Amino acid sequence: MPDLPSAPVIVADAPGAFPHGVLAERHPAVIRQVRDAFPYGPEVHRALDALLESCTHGTIGALPEGAHDARRWAGWGLDEYTGRSWFEVPWLWAESYFYRLLLDAVGYFGPGPWQGVDPFRPAKLAELDAPETAEELAALDALDDLPPDERTRALLHGSLWGNRADLGFRLSGDAESEGGDDTDGTRGGGGTDDVPALVADDGARLLALLPPDGTGTLCLIADNAGRELVPDLLLLSHLLEHGRIGRAELQLKPYPYYVSDATTADLLDALRRLVSAGGAAAGHGRRLWAALTDGRVTLRAHPFSCAPLPYADLPGDLRAACAAATVTVLKGDLNYRRLVGDRWWPPTTPFADVTAHFPGPVAALRILKSDVITGLDPRTEAALVAREGQRWRTGGTRALIQLGGPPHRT
Numbered sequence: 001m002p003d004l005p006s007a008p009v010i011v012a013d014a015p016g017a018f019p020h021g022v023l024a025e026r027h028p029a030v031i032r033q034v035r036d037a038f039p040y041g042p043e044v045h046r047a048l049d050a051l052l053e054s055c056t057h058g059t060i061g062a063l064p065e066g067a068h069d070a071r072r073w074a075g076w077g078l079d080e081y082t083g084r085s086w087f088e089v090p091w092l093w094a095e096s097y098f099y100r101l102l103l104d105a106v107g108y109f110g111p112g113p114w115q116g117v118d119p120f121r122p123a124k125l126a127e128l129d130a131p132e133t134a135e136e137l138a139a140l141d142a143l144d145d146l147p148p149d150e151r152t153r154a155l156l157h158g159s160l161w162g163n164r165a166d167l168g169f170r171l172s173g174d175a176e177s178e179g180g181d182d183t184d185g186t187r188g189g190g191g192t193d194d195v196p197a198l199v200a201d202d203g204a205r206l207l208a209l210l211p212p213d214g215t216g217t218l219c220l221i222a223d224n225a226g227r228e229l230v231p232d233l234l235l236l237s238h239l240l241e242h243g244r245i246g247r248a249e250l251q252l253k254p255y256p257y258y259v260s261d262a263t264t265a266d267l268l269d270a271l272r273r274l275v276s277a278g279g280a281a282a283g284h285g286r287r288l289w290a291a292l293t294d295g296r297v298t299l300r301a302h303p304f305s306c307a308p309l310p311y312a313d314l315p316g317d318l319r320a321a322c323a324a325a326t327v328t329v330l331k332g333d334l335n336y337r338r339l340v341g342d343r344w345w346p347p348t349t350p351f352a353d354v355t356a357h358f359p360g361p362v363a364a365l366r367i368l369k370s371d372v373i374t375g376l377d378p379r380t381e382a383a384l385v386a387r388e389g390q391r392w393r394t395g396g397t398r399a400l401i402q403l404g405g406p407p408h409r410t
């Protein structure tokens, strides 16, 4: 067995660094947003006050007595981290547990009247109703004039750049200019002649894995709802329509997470939005509706999808699902962190090495919004650093498509 690569796990203990800012500033902003989302009563406000105090100045506390998932969290490290500072445990763990406690504070897990009420739903729905979403859906009609392969590429890039639609990211003001539309992957928000916005591009290799004979299967691990999930669904529908896949599994979150991550309710909202849009968008919506109804597309909302753990720890059922797929496409920054491990990798660490643990071919489609990065060509890294220091890692203007997985399958 070859030595697996390793690097220090990211913790949020350095004031001024990005991870510290997420815990010290983004999480309080998330609490403020949640307070205003609904007319919660005094009890919820008191619970949010306590969470704010704990996550900024206190230590990690236990789950409430009788929590339905107490055993699961004990297995995920809670016993080890209880009583420690949020800023000294693995950053990924601290973020995940914060969202778990936030939902507890608003009564999401019940029992009670607020059970199942997603505190982020107003923001997610506003995004689906935004004029930009209507424009993006109307623009689909023009894609019909393109040859199928170009359309596939455009929709793949639509799904990739859809990852800019991350409401948590916008909350802390990290996002630079939204940039223009970028279906060719060279401009994005920050592409230039010397450094393209797409810092790694295995898009052609990814599409080559999907033969046009309807035998391909896709496992799509979704990220954000709204303006990211919509282009993900368009890609899925297009691949089904053109026989690039015959079946797909769409993995969603079992409960609201990282502000805008997609749950089953968000999928249904997005699907309804597509069906009611008219034009080509409605055709995609109806195709997906039919594929869900006849079982060609299945949904999964597994507890592990909200776990503070890397994908190297995939449980058996998810491991089997990903192993059976022709390829797993994994969306977004957080999924990337979990795929390669939330570590300070040297940026030129081969992506193939850090994803060799995955049970099948896996492609990451991600806007860069955190420090974790692997698989960069040394010249690309040097050009990025020369242009903007380390800002490209977290600025939300660069993107990548990387393909990895077990060596014999890609």
Ligand SMILES: O=P(O)(O)OC[C@@]1(O)O[C@H](CO)[C@@H](O)[C@@H]1O
Pocket (backbone or CB within 6 Å): 022, 026, 095, 163, 166, 168, 169, 223, 224, 258, 331, 332, 333, 334, 335, 337, 367, 369, 370
């Ligand atoms: O996974 P996504 O939606 O692309 O991004 C999630 C994110 O906004 O949250 C983390 C910080 O909280 C970062 O990894 C990243 O910037």
